[in-house]
Amino acid sequence: MDDIDLKILSILKSNGKTPHQDIAEFLNFSRPAINKRVSKLEEGKVIEGYEAIIDYSKIGLPLDSYVLVNVCTIDFNKTIENILKLKEKGIYIESVCRITGDKGIFLRVHTSSTEKFKDFHDSILKIKGVVDTNTMLVIQEEKNEFKDNYI
Numbered sequence: 001m002d003d004i005d006l007k008i009l010s011i012l013k014s015n016g017k018t019p020h021q022d023i024a025e026f027l028n029f030s031r032p033a034i035n036k037r038v039s040k041l042e043e044g045k046v047i048e049g050y051e052a053i054i055d056y057s058k059i060g061l062p063l064d065s066y067v068l069v070n071v072c073t074i075d076f077n078k079t080i081e082n083i084l085k086l087k088e089k090g091i092y093i094e095s096v097c098r099i100t101g102d103k104g105i106f107l108r109v110h111t112s113s114t115e116k117f118k119d120f121h122d123s124i125l126k127i128k129g130v131v132d133t134n135t136m137l138v139i140q141e142e143k144n145e146f147k148d149n150y151i
Contacts, residue, residue: 001046004029008037009046016050061092061110063117064138069105073129080105082127090116103134 004027011023024034041047056064071079080096083105087093090112097106111117124130 005037005041005046008034008041012038012047012050056092056110060112061090063111063114064141065109065111065117066136066138067107067109067121067124068099068103068134068136069107069124070102070131070133071104071129072131075129076104079127079129083107083124086120086123091120 007027008023011018011026020034020038021031023029024031027034038047056062069079069083073079076098080098083096084093092110094108094110095106098104099106109117109120111120121133121135124133
């Protein structure tokens with residue numbers, strides 16, 4: 001992994017649909033050289049895939065929140081499995097992470113309304129092993145650019 005690979009990653013992180021020819025021209029490389037580098041990054045699982053960045057508010061899920069779930073359980077996997085069972089129309093669980101600290105589980109959740117979030121939250125509290133939660137509502141999301149850190 002060198003600076004050129006990091007620049008390629010930065011460009012693809014910003015726009016995964018950027019043509020290799022455009023990357024090659026920007027970095028003063030040949031298209032075949034960029035193709036080869038991108039293939040190596042994909043084969044080495046540095047690039048695990050490409051995905052769309054979704055504006056959840058435009059698909060009816062305007063409420064964006066982070067939820068820290070304090071658990072008192074040995075079976076984190078079962079607790080996470082039970083949380084994932086709460087998915088239904090109007091609730092999208094974007095990510096579930098097991099974390100260090102006194103909480104244990106970190107969620108990013110998009111919901112259609114505060115009422116839908118309240119129902120989801122109340123259901124989490126009923127799961128065996130869940131002690132309490134701490135919820136943070138996103139009021140404005142700032143763009144996080146990979147390139148700012150590496151180029």
